[in-house]
Structure formats: C-alpha cells, structure tokens
Amino acid sequence: MRVGIILYSMTGNTLSVGEQLMERLRSRGMDATLMEIKVLSDDPDEAIVEIIDKPDLSQFDQLVFASPVHAFNLSRVMKTYLGEIDSLDGKDCLLFVTHHFPKAWMGGNQALRQMRQRVVKKNGLVKQSFCINWSSKNRDQDIRHLLDDAFH
Numbered sequence: 477m478r479v480g481i482i483l484y485s486m487t488g489n490t491l492s493v494g495e496q497l498m499e500r501l502r503s504r505g506m507d508a509t510l511m512e513i514k515v516l517s518d519d520p521d522e523a524i525v526e527i528i529d530k531p532d533l534s535q536f537d538q539l540v541f542a543s544p545v546h547a548f549n550l551s552r553v554m555k556t557y558l559g560e561i562d563s564l565d566g567k568d569c570l571l572f573v574t575h576h577f578p579k580a581w582m583g584g585n586q587a588l589r590q591m592r593q594r595v596v597k598k599n600g601l602v603k604q605s606f607c608i609n610w611s612s613k614n615r616d617q618d619i620r621h622l623l624d625d626a627f628h
C-alpha cells in the first residue's frame with residue numbers, strides 16, 4: 477500500500493503533523509510519502525492561486541489531504557488544488573486541518589466540510605477526518621489520536 481500525504485502548509489504546523497504521520501505510517505511498515513503543494517505566492521489575499529508544484533496522485537493507493545484553516549474556510553490553495561486534480565478513483569482518504577481559534581466551529585469544522593465535499597466530488601472515499609486546534613492544551617493528545625487511528 478502506497479500512501480501519499482498531500483498537504484499545504486503556510487507556517488509549518490500542518491507540515492509538522494504530516495511529517496509525524498509519515499513517520500508513524502512508515503513505522504507500521506507502510507510506504508508513506510509526503511508531498512507539499514507549492515504555490516507562487518502564499519499571500520492568502522492574492523487574486524489568483526497559482527500552483528507551481530502539484531503532486532501526482534496516480535502512484536498512491538491511499539491518500540491524506542491536509543491544510544490550514546484560513547479566514548474560517550479551507551485554505552484557497554487546497555481548494556484550488558482539489559479542484560484541479562483528476563478522479564481519485566474510489567481511493568481511501570484521510571483528511572485533517574489545523575487551525576488556531578479556540579473552537580472548531582470557528583473555521584475548523586467548515587474547512588473539513590469543504591475538503592470532504594471536494595474529495596467526494598473527485599470520487600475519493602473519506603474514511604477519517606481530524607481537526608487539530610493548535611492553541612489547545614489538548615493539541616498533543618489530539619495529534620496522538622490522529623497518529624494512532626490513521627488508517628485503522
């Protein structure tokens with residue numbers, strides 16, 4: 477099973493969870509690869525999102541998509557990326573977002589919903605989704621929960 481961890485991270489939080497997940501999956505004997513979506517400009521107010529590094533998903537059997545929450549929504553970069561990819565061919569997908577505001581309803585839940593809709597539209601099977609609140613005292617515990625449960 478080849479697992480692709482496809483993520484956008486502007487300030488490194490989502491990336492750090494993605495890296496931990498890659499290590500954990502590898503420690504379980506899975507063939508996990510992390511690929512970052514790279515854009516010309518990270519400015520969230522940029523009129524057009526121009527993706528310069530667009531991970532190819534055809535090589536993977538299972539996928540993880542991860543993104544920060546921006547302005548109570550899924551980041552525009554992840555929205556754009558998921559709009560541009562080909563069909564996910566019924567592959568199992570795990571989703572997670574990281575956010576900063578204290579409650580998940582302040583963007584986290586909405587962003588996960590938006591990511592789920594886009595993945596389903598591309599014929600991905602969303603098996604699990606997680607919301608990591610970066611400012612929570614339970615952050616490490618929530619990350620542990622994600623790492624322990626991923627693809628079980």
Ligand SMILES: Cc1cc2nc3c(=O)[nH]c(=O)nc-3n(C[C@H](O)[C@H](O)[C@H](O)COP(=O)(O)O)c2cc1C
Binds near residue numbers: 488543577610
């Ligand atoms: C432009 C911008 C908008 C943001 N908007 C929100 C928001 O609406 N709700 C929230 O909880 N966090 C918000 N955040 C915080 C990020 O979601 C949070 O710090 C996240 O973990 C960053 O992930 P990254 O380091 O992978 O980019 C925002 C951050 C930025 C830079």
